[in-house]
Amino acid sequence: MSTLADEKHDPADDRLLTDQLFDQLSEAIVMGTFAPGSKLSEPRLAAQYGVSRGPVREAIRRLEERKLVTSAPRQGVRVVVPTPEDALELFTIREVLEGLAARHAADNATDAEIEDLRTMLAGHRQALSKPDAMVYWQATANSDFHFMVARIGRNQHLFDLLCGEYYTLFRLYRMRHRIVPGRAQRALAEHERIVEAIADRDAELSELLMRRHIASARTGLINQATA
Amino acid sequence: MSTLADEKHDPADDRLLTDQLFDQLSEAIVMGTFAPGSKLSEPRLAAQYGVSRGPVREAIRRLEERKLVTSAPRQGVRVVVPTPEDALELFTIREVLEGLAARHAADNATDAEIEDLRTMLAGHRQALSKPDAMVYWQATANSDFHFMVARIGRNQHLFDLLCGEYYTLFRLYRMRHRIVPGRAQRALAEHERIVEAIADRDAELSELLMRRHIASARTGLINQATA
DNA sequence: ACGCTCAAATCTGTCGACAGAATTGACGTT
DNA sequence: AACGTCAATTCTGTCGACAGATTTGAGCGT
Incomplete structure (x- = not known):
């Protein structure tokens, strides 16, 4: 106790x-x-x-x-009793907010921050090749990426919303999303493409890829919920 | 007391x-x-x-x-000490969230709800022609419209966010925005165009017009702040 | 006059207590 | 055995109190 x-x-x-x-x-x-x-x-x-x-x-x-x-x-x-409807609503909100964060990240990232992003993803890729990869992914890697993008976006209120007020609620719904084999690998690949778009300072593409990334996670969530 | x-x-x-x-x-x-x-x-x-x-x-x-x-x-x-930076951040967030609400409103509105929207705007237009119009506008009319669109969007979490958690904070910043002459008239015209887009079930246009509407309010806010 | 010291006053974080409402569960009825 | 009743229990909403930390401000030295 x-x-x-x-x-x-x-x-x-x-x-x-x-x-x-x-x-x-x-x-x-x-x-x-x-x-x-x-x-x-x-x-x-x-x-x-x-x-x-x-x-x-x-x-x-x-x-x-x-x-x-x-x-x-x-x-x-x-x-709270999580329902598929709630999950859909929340990930729809998250899609536009994270897309906004990615867009601003592309507009504002410094060279050093882009280097940090790449270093982090390299670490994630290495960690994914080891046993217990899923646990690590779910516990830290995924959040790390989204945290860093939100921070680089330089909108304090948006950061607080994504990484503070809504963080635990998102985590609650993500936790129900038992990791389908290969999902972590695919998510990491999506992260890497987003970072390259940010590195290119391509705000529009960064937003598009981030929104697609969240939508992909949402689809997995809903499919499982109705299965 | x-x-x-x-x-x-x-x-x-x-x-x-x-x-x-x-x-x-x-x-x-x-x-x-x-x-x-x-x-x-x-x-x-x-x-x-x-x-x-x-x-x-x-x-x-x-x-x-x-x-x-x-x-x-x-x-x-x-x-809290409101700064222009905070205002910019908040209205940027509000822009994507209200845009999302408008898009979903266009996708989900019933004929009766569209009728309600039009009736409400007709009332607003009449109220605007009377004295004390500004007070009425600021106190109720503006919020009424955004409330109703968010409700018709049928995303409970989004509604709570826009009309609950963030409502007072948005109001705080809007209150600093002393109404420039004609702003209420222009805002009402924008509301009317948004409702017509929703009535046409044109989700894309609804989102675009709503985002432009919020962006317009944001511009007024920032310009005044730096003036 | 200005800045420093230290005691007085105030405030925050936490605890325990009480009244009324809500929940539980035993008991008798059908 | 299912149902309704009513008392015992538990809980929520609210209040007042206390210790330690913080702020205020009076008094002193320069």
Whole structure:
């Protein structure tokens, strides 16, 4: 049992209880530790994590803002139940936003940033040839790429939206997308083409390829959902 | 002094204190009652509205999620200071999202919904010919149109984003955009052309016109900011 | 006058408590 | 065995309190 209170005296871990709780609860929801539709009781979570209800409430309210739980007044909150319709809606939004980010990345990337992108993808390609490649891909590589493109796009609000507010929700739906064999390989190839378009400062092509890349992921998601 | 506690026993007003506070604080920020950059003290607000710090904290945390205040740990929160850069970023995001909504509206609108759109615009046109037209426009007409298009688009997450999470922030920046003479007239004409494109089920044109419409508003905003 | 020091005042983060509403579950009815 | 009732339990929304950190500002030295 890892109560937060026990670790609280570590000076390096000075984050607020609410933030730690939000991270842990988010992770638990994405990983399925809390079943979709199950109720989250404030007193129970408070006891479980060794804190009072105050921080738990604040963390839950943030989960609510991020659409990871649904809340009915005076009836508590329940873990969101992901539906294929939600997935379609979210990936449609993500398609235009990531496309926008890629376009701006092509317009704004410095030579050093393009070098960083290529270095990162080279690392991903190497990692993909090893065992446990899928785990690595799902856990870090995919996010790394999209994070970096969003950052290079130099729109702070867009970055916050893609890599902050919506990040966990996207991850929740991606997690349901059991990796079909070869999907990671294909995704990496798509990443590489996007980076080349950015390196060419071809904003229009960068946006097109990124949108196609997201649409491809969306198709995999929907097909699986209806299968 | 309108404390919330006094009105609490009205059975019709059963909303949670946090929600009421969030609305009132949002409004105060948009209207400039709280100056940009000024600090929001929890005890002071609690006393002012006649409630305890709990609901005030939750309302403030929601303001933070919505980017209406910035927060530094253990230093409280300050009302966001709108910059031209922020405005540009936000309207760039809004452009692709509203364009997406318009495209989907054209794909999904029923005959009845198109009739509703036309009826609404007819009302707006009539209202614009009367005195106080600007106030009416800024307060309701503009939002009405964008709300309805987003709703007809039938993407619940997109609707929530445009008409919920980002609504007040967009309003904050629009409020700084003192209405240039004739802007409301021109905006209404643009709305009318968008509705005709939707009525023709021309998704591509609907998206194009909506994006141009937002871009036009953005240009006005930026020009004024740099003036 | 200006800057520094340090104590007073204020505020944030966290906790525990209570009232009323909602949920659960035992019990009796059909 | 299914259903409705009602009391016991649990939970949410709200409040007040406290410790430690931060900010304020009075007093002092220069």
